[in-house]
Amino acid sequence: MTSIAVIGAGVVGSSWALVFARAGLDVVVHDPDPAAAGRVAAFAAANAGADGDGVLSRIRTAPSLEEALAGADYVQESAPERLEIKKALYRRLDAAAGPDTILASSTSGLPASAFTEGLAGNRRCLVVHPINPPHLVPLVEIVPAPWTAPEVVERAGAVMRSVGQSPIELRREIAGFVVNRLQSALLGEAFRLVEDGICSADEVDRAVSDGLGLRWFFMGPFQTIDLNAANGIAEYCRNLGPMYFDLAREQADPRPWSPALVAEIERQLRGTVSEEALPERRAWRDRYLAALKAVKAAPHD
Amino acid sequence: MTSIAVIGAGVVGSSWALVFARAGLDVVVHDPDPAAAGRVAAFAAANAGADGDGVLSRIRTAPSLEEALAGADYVQESAPERLEIKKALYRRLDAAAGPDTILASSTSGLPASAFTEGLAGNRRCLVVHPINPPHLVPLVEIVPAPWTAPEVVERAGAVMRSVGQSPIELRREIAGFVVNRLQSALLGEAFRLVEDGICSADEVDRAVSDGLGLRWFFMGPFQTIDLNAANGIAEYCRNLGPMYFDLAREQADPRPWSPALVAEIERQLRGTVSEEALPERRAWRDRYLAALKAVKAAPHD
Numbered sequence: 209m210t211s212i213a214v215i216g217a218g219v220v221g222s223s224w225a226l227v228f229a230r231a232g233l234d235v236v237v238h239d240p241d242p243a244a245a246g247r248v249a250a251f252a253a254a255n256a257g258a259d260g261d262g263v264l265s266r267i268r269t270a271p272s273l274e275e276a277l278a279g280a281d282y283v284q285e286s287a288p289e290r291l292e293i294k295k296a297l298y299r300r301l302d303a304a305a306g307p308d309t310i311l312a313s314s315t316s317g318l319p320a321s322a323f324t325e326g327l328a329g330n331r332r333c334l335v336v337h338p339i340n341p342p343h344l345v346p347l348v349e350i351v352p353a354p355w356t357a358p359e360v361v362e363r364a365g366a367v368m369r370s371v372g373q374s375p376i377e378l379r380r381e382i383a384g385f386v387v388n389r390l391q392s393a394l395l396g397e398a399f400r401l402v403e404d405g406i407c408s409a410d411e412v413d414r415a416v417s418d419g420l421g422l423r424w425f426f427m428g429p430f431q432t433i434d435l436n437a438a439n440g441i442a443e444y445c446r447n448l449g450p451m452y453f454d455l456a457r458e459q460a461d462p463r464p465w466s467p468a469l470v471a472e473i474e475r476q477l478r479g480t481v482s483e484e485a486l487p488e489r490r491a492w493r494d495r496y497l498a499a500l501k502a503v504k505a506a507p508h509d
Numbered sequence: 510m511t512s513i514a515v516i517g518a519g520v521v522g523s524s525w526a527l528v529f530a531r532a533g534l535d536v537v538v539h540d541p542d543p544a545a546a547g548r549v550a551a552f553a554a555a556n557a558g559a560d561g562d563g564v565l566s567r568i569r570t571a572p573s574l575e576e577a578l579a580g581a582d583y584v585q586e587s588a589p590e591r592l593e594i595k596k597a598l599y600r601r602l603d604a605a606a607g608p609d610t611i612l613a614s615s616t617s618g619l620p621a622s623a624f625t626e627g628l629a630g631n632r633r634c635l636v637v638h639p640i641n642p643p644h645l646v647p648l649v650e651i652v653p654a655p656w657t658a659p660e661v662v663e664r665a666g667a668v669m670r671s672v673g674q675s676p677i678e679l680r681r682e683i684a685g686f687v688v689n690r691l692q693s694a695l696l697g698e699a700f701r702l703v704e705d706g707i708c709s710a711d712e713v714d715r716a717v718s719d720g721l722g723l724r725w726f727f728m729g730p731f732q733t734i735d736l737n738a739a740n741g742i743a744e745y746c747r748n749l750g751p752m753y754f755d756l757a758r759e760q761a762d763p764r765p766w767s768p769a770l771v772a773e774i775e776r777q778l779r780g781t782v783s784e785e786a787l788p789e790r791r792a793w794r795d796r797y798l799a800a801l802k803a804v805k806a807a808p809h810d
Contacts, residue, residue, distance in 0.1 A: 345719070346720075347721075374715055383755065384752070384756045386708055388756065389756060390699065391721060392698070393760055394730050396757045397691050398729075411677035412730065413730065413731050414677055415687045415688050416730060419648030420640070422798060424718065425718065425723060429695050429699045431714050431718070434778050435787065441774060449765065450765075455693040457763045459690070460761040461761070462757035470750075477732070490736050493724070493728065500727075500804070
């Protein structure tokens with residue numbers, strides 16, 4: 209039985225508490241702001257579906273970091289994304305946690321090597337980066353520092369699979385990890401198409417949400433092209449590799465997103481969703497993602 | 510009432526015939542191979558859901574190109590992707606079609622300017638490129654040649670919307686159009702991540718199908734990041750633009766997909782789906798896409 213400590217009770221930490229508790233694990237939450245920690249259980253219970261009471265019964269808060277860590281096998285840290293905060297926090301976490309306790313950071317941008325160097329127990333430190341919110345999106349990126357022990361990577365992956373997440377294990381640290389590198393590639397071309405006057409922001413969005421995204425919902429980019437030639441991916445690449453290489457050369461002009469371009473895209477987006485409507489739009493996104501979880505779980509055979 | 514001619518009765522033409530006939534339009538199909546043309550109605554009826562008989566009643570075949578075009582307001586051409594075939598075909602189509610008939614090509618790679626230059630009626634020629642198969646994926650890319658009349662672009666868009674497709678209108682011809690440019694960007698990074706040993710092909714696929722693709726199913730890339738900062742896309746770009754620009758510079762090394770890399774990815778894919786299983790996997794994909802059509806149509810409010 210794995211016992212979990214969730215450190216940091218913002219949007220990400222709250223979602224993590226739900227992920228662990230709905231899977232039947234005991235969760236102790238700590239946040240420097242006691243009010244924030246207190247809201248986590250309510251959030252998790254409200255979003256747990258039919259098992260709200262069960263989830264609520266498995267989450268408790270701890271007044272101090274040290275108390276949260278007592279007995280924890282796995283710590284999911286979701287503190288603010290500032291290097292000095294992480295550095296100070298990992299010194300405390302490493303001192304307070306048992307020697308075999310995994311210390312996993314939700315950071316999306318900082319490699320674990322940047323805030324665990326020199327720690328006595330840094331072999332049990334690594335990044336376990338969710339796609340927000342993790343209770344609705346299963347993918348997590350496991351990114352070891354150079355000094356992270358392989359068995360720690362393995363155990364973190366096992367914990368994630370045991371709570372229904374879909375972990376990928378990066379072999380080494382790389383800027384942007386995998387998910388933001390893929391998103392970066394798509395965003396770069398999206399901005400380029402609007403900047404070059406090829407089509408509107410809405411049209412780029414629909415090229416994905418009414419087109420490519422329908423397949424990417426259940427197949428990745430390799431699986432997609434594997435089905436787009438009679439004999440699979442090798443045939444596809446023989447036929448279309450040169451065309452894609454030509455495109456890649458055209459796309460190899462990295463451009464900053466200029467304030468004027470961003471303002472123009474923002475103006476177009478605000479025509480559909482006003483700034484005041486963004487919170488409700490986020491709630492709509494989360495309802496949609498919750499409905500999609502059931503679609504993913506259904507058989508399609 | 511729009512009357513449709515579908516020229517070319519392969520996989521793409523068959524799906525197009527269904528798109529038009531299920532929307533209540535009369536469709537005449539022609540293919541140089543009469544057997545192929547004959548199979549279109551059966552395909553469309555079998556994939557029409559409850560209205561198979563109605564769809565069947567609206568599709569007929571014509572023994573010649575000229576007979577198929579008699580009375581057609583809109584021609585959707587899905588001939589093989591070879592320039593000489595398209596050039597010869599458009600000479601015949603332009604000669605046989607009434608002066609206001611739209612001649613729309615399903616080509617994914619050839620701009621209309623490459624096969625309609627010099628035609629007397631080339632102002633009514635353009636590309637209307639589907640994402641295959643169009644009866645399951647609504648996006649179409651409308652790409653005018655330099656000489657295509659604006660009212661032809663507008664009418665083609667109206668025809669597409671009237672049959673339930675989601676058209677985007679490119680302002681001018683560009684290699685790869687929009688969809689394959691976006692796919693190119695994502696694929697380039699996908700191949701790079703595997704080539705550099707960061708993770709496996711399956712892990713890249715899951716980064717999309719268990720992660721990014723869940724949002725891209727119903728929101729495009731701009732809509733996605735617009736919700737990822739409290740005050741919308743401008744704030745997101747202020748905070749993360751420099752990080753993405755750094756990633757874009759790292760990603761600006763266009764690489765051909767080497768045969769060795771492709772073979773390694775193919776080896777990994779074949780561990781899950783054998784080459785013999787690809788046709789059944791394609792059928793599975795289409796069943797999944799059909800189920801997703803209903804999910805897209807459902808309200809999520």
